Amino acid sequence: MKTNVFCKPWLILLCLAMGLSTPGFSADPFKLGQVTPEELKMTSYAPDTSAGAVILYDLGESSFRFTKGTQLQFKRIVRIKILKKSGLNQADFLIPYYRRRDGSKEVVENVRGFTYNVENGETVKVKLEDNAIFDEKQDANWYLKKLTMPGVKVGSVIELSYTITSDFFRLLREWAFQHTVPVKWSEYRVGMVPFYDYKHIIYGGRPFHIKDAKVERKTVAYAYTDDVGFAKVDKNGSLSMSIVQYQWVMKDVPAFTEEPYLTNAKDYLSKIEFELAKVEYPEQKPVYMTGDWESFTKELVKEEEFGGQLANATFLKKTTDGLIAGKTDSLEKVKAVLNYVKSNMRWDGKHRIYTENLRKAFDNHLGSSSEVNLVLTAMLRQAGLDANPMLVSTREHGRPVTNSPMISKFDYVISHVAIGGKNYLLDATEKDLPFGMLPLRCLNVQGWVMTGTAGKWLPLTGTERNAQLVSGNIKIQPTGEVSALLTEDYRGVPALQARSAIRDKGQEAYIKEFANAGTDWVRQGVKIHNLENLQETFKKEYQLSKTGEAASSDLLYISPMLTHALGENPFKLATRLYPIDFGTPVDETYMFTYQLPQGYEVEEMPKSATAVLPGNAAKFSYVVQMTNGQLQIISKLNINKTLFEASEYGNLREFYNRLVAKHAEKIVLKKKS
Template identity: 70%
Template sequence: MYPKLFKKQWLFLLLLLLGVTTPGFADDPFKMGLVTPEDLKMTTYAPDTSAAAVVLYDMGESSFMFTSGVQLQFKRIMRIKILKKSGLNEADIVIPFYKKGDGNKEEVLNVKGFTYNWENGAMVKMKLEEKAIFEEKQDANWHLKKLTMPGVRVGSVIELTYTIKSDFLQFLREWEFQRPIPVKWSEYRVGMVPFYEYKQVLHGFHPFHIKDAKVERKTAALVQNRQAHIVNVEERGTISMQVVQYRWVMKDVPAMAEEPYLPNMRDYMAKLEFELSKVQYPDEQPIYTSGDWESFTKELLKDESFGKQLDNTTFLAKTAHELVAGKDDTLSKVKAVVTHVKEHMRWDGKHRIYAENLRKSYDRRTGSSSEVNLLLTAMLREAGIRAMPMLVSTRQHGKPLTSSPMISKFDYVISYVSVGGINYLLDATEASLPFGMLPFRCLNDQGWVVQQPAGKWVPLMGLEKNLQVVSGQLKIKATGEVSGILSESYQGVPAVSARSAVKEKGEETYLKEFANAGTDWIRAAVKLSNLDNLQKPFGKEYELNRAGEDQPVDLLYVSPMLTHAQGENPFKLTTRQYPIDFAAPVDETYFFTYQLPEGYVPETLPAPAILTLPRNAAKFTYVVQAQNGQLQITSKLNINKTFFTPEEYGNLREFFSRIVAKHAEKVVLKKKS
């Protein structure tokens, strides 16, 4: 995704620097075997006694190599203490690396590991065997080194080191100081040479313990072969450069805990990213490499695993023409193609950008998100519709980086079509998706439409409204028994979630689980509607019953929201450092009508409530009223704003606290004397 940076006359100087890497710091931070008896005897981590494991030491260093062209070298060593059974998964290590079809690649080298245990008063060390290291191809370009450390149990310390050599100077390794488990010491060092300039982007809130930079001058030998008439002359010389040695350290970094409505905590954890912004060799004009979306788009469209996949799709032509035959309007044609791809293809659950062979995927009727939706894009084009692939970063992958083009910031592909001035964002991976709606995982800010000349950003919002309506007609008996008929109706994201659950579990299992409403309530005679009619609301209708006492009682206590009360506040922390992302607007409405038992009147009714957040970001309305022997309950929640900042957290937390309190209030019915 970057211009060719190294086909320069100056390159021969770099190629002749014999065995030179940029200098590192004097001490050796990569020495293995520094595990102590105290590390092994540790049973809890004092700053966080709930921790299942703790990173004792994590050290990385990136440097430039000039022994074979220009390469990046990344070295790492880490030590992790296992404290609880739930921390044993830290022994499963995955190292991603990148390869391209043009021969440029990354290599994972010198993988070494040991597991240390304390046995019979002594330290016992077990070596990671090479046969326990496996390589897996993730997609056309990404590969994984996978390993499991040997002999790991509660109390173990694992130690691992490896090196990655990379031909991709634009991918200077990022560094995560924070993890889902606490970190005692995390350190990253980079030796920057004067020819390449990188932007540094810091995320998170944890402060640096050390942040340092020092300049060192390095003089390296070079050899140049020059032809003088018929004589080959070898000339020796030196090249001198200043290297900036950066060092960043964080210590006692807390675990990055999961919080509700935070789609990807990695967006906010303490980490340092780098983006190549300029290349300038001696006596050369600078090449600026960041912010060029036009070049990014052109490179993608020329990529054999992306844009080129759409150039030879005539194998889809016959089917595409049959699908749209006899249809006059463009939207009907689009819907026919989308329906076919959804029915023909099965998504394998993998998030991908690149595809290896669309014809093979179509023939075997299965593929990743890229293969399914690039096939959709190709078939739309064969049907005469102008469709474009669109890059997306799913919620679990993190927010897309809109400031600069980086392919690693995307992990998913959908299809983009504009008909009659309306943009349609199309995904054929899920049978339960109504036309024009995106799955919840894709509702993540914006997506990049890959089209000439330079593409564009488009908000990731579908056309479908997100609605949930529950209504009920119920009867209360003098014994306190409550029974009646409830109906639930869902549109948008709630409907997709419900339909997907039915498909995943099977209708029989789903109905059986739904009928089990708990110890107090019983659901029976459950009926589903519009399970396969995706353009209509998904519905459930059922009988609901709660047993009462054996004899009539003088006072009846009724929970008017039945099984639908907001039982707890999702926002439990007093303060929060991270934003709240609902992804889609919330529209929940509940209407319940109760027939009161004869001879009973309300003694206590919950007071009506109207709660609003500033600028109508959210609104809650709750009304309970009694008239003509009936009790009527209306509860309505609207969250119109999908993204709240940490500064707005306090108001949002209080808003939900009041909803919980209001839904918990009971109606008291008293028998007339």
């Protein structure tokens, strides 16, 4: 989407000879090429000795330029020390930039890089060559500059600098102070001019070492062309303005550690973002930028590489008419179209919003999430249905931003269709998705459906329940040999994951891998049911066995959960700063019936237990009972609330501690005297 909405700025400023720079800061904490002997000799980083690398210094600076309309210029210099093999990936850089067909663009330039190593007591400096920098097109508008620093090994210090000049002044670049490796010093500077009012949005909650703003008065010359009747008149003069020089610094920032059930690190990293709230030129009325979802939607509908593709999709009519011939029920038409797209188009694995050529993607039977689901939406429209594209921010992209319409906050497109007042959310990228279900990556709070004049937010939920049921009859021999016939039933996400694994690996390879149950257990006679019937429960049946001793034992120790015990708590940290997001409700049930060997009695068995979190957010029950001479074990886990706040972490961690401990308890059988 075009973000530079001011096609003709009110003036072109001719800055002073030195330009409208960003003065007033203290001396740079570092400059390119000033690597110290101490940095070269470093072998570990004292605050985090486990770190594979450390960012020594990271400096970003954004400023405005007015020589070619209104532009933003962003400069970055970063220095990194490689400490271990695990840190070598810090030598890989991806620099995204944006371009549009109307000529507005971002340009990455002045890319300079050096690697420093100590060899035979001497410092050796290796330069990043231009031919080692590659451009890769991501989609219709987004590109990547990709590079790997040369000669990098454990002990290296690497430096990189680059500049990005952008025509999109609405998109003042954000800055991340925290990364997956520790950061010794991170600094961001912005010189704000008075015409543009940006909101500052700070994430992560870490304190700033420096947070400063200084006002500097500056006079600049300007010249612009004004339309007077049928003539153009050149005007010039001077303008005095106050520039606010912002400086944000964090130091000794710990590495961001991924934790289980965390949607996306970008939601919780310490960073600062900017949102253009108002534009006010001298002697003109202010223009307020945020909150206008209606304009956002209308512009995207007119966008050639989005709404324009849907408007020019008559090439799909003949195919669609054939699919719905003889069908009068709207829901049957939807299912016919969805199944066709799922079967005839293959997803390339890319998350996209725009598409350059929908027909080309259709003809090639291959496309991004946008292309696959825009084809689906277009065909549903050709079928006379109320279908519209829906913008989604996937779980890995970050939580959706609802207070401001920014296309960069979305990375995925699905299809929305309304039938009889009911909403159906559809994604044709996954061949194994049952009707009405979305893949886990899309289950991220809510999405923006482009319906009506302005669109609306809708919750990202599916109709499919996610459940797992494992049941079986187990026979124990006096030697300790165990034989069982087990059945595993899956619905929802677990079923999708199993079906997708079979599709990726092939059924024979999947069964062979599944048969390997570990050193003690063997799975045999594996049968798969309802592989293609997506609306039915996915089922596996198999025999599970474990060898015993050569002779009978006086005492037999049995693990009642067989191979299904939860062996460790996924929540290992003592405290947690971030929410826990399960994505979907959890419903896991295990029901095992044991036939005990003759001549043995139960010496010891687990006691029944129940654990419940406040508000019934989660419940675990473990039932052990003797019925008609048989021992029954029933384990049930229900996670009813999908999102837990960090303040609830302690209770959730203890809840799982109890579950793990209960699953670890054994049945002890004793030979009767």
